[in-house]
Amino acid sequence: MWLTTAEVCARLSISYDTWNKWRQRGVAPRVSRLPNGQLRTHEDWLAAFMNALAEAS
Numbered sequence: 001m002w003l004t005t006a007e008v009c010a011r012l013s014i015s016y017d018t019w020n021k022w023r024q025r026g027v028a029p030r031v032s033r034l035p036n037g038q039l040r041t042h043e044d045w046l047a048a049f050m051n052a053l054a055e056a057s
Contacts (some may be wrong), residue, residue: 001042001043002040002041002043003040003041003042003043003046004038004040005041006037006052008029008041008046011046012046012050013036026050027046028049029041029045029046029048029049030042030045030048030049031045038044
């Protein structure tokens with residue numbers, strides 16, 4: 001299932017500003033850009049990102 005940026009932020013309990021900072025630094029979950037320019041993150045990509053965070057701590 002594809003998630004919007006707002007859904008990803010809610011699942012990570014972060015603000016949209018934090019999301020943008022992470023994206024600028026290249027540390028945010030993987031995204032796919034739709035033809036209309038919107039970003040989507042697949043649930044599997046988010047799960048992998050969260051697992052990597054858990055393993056790093």
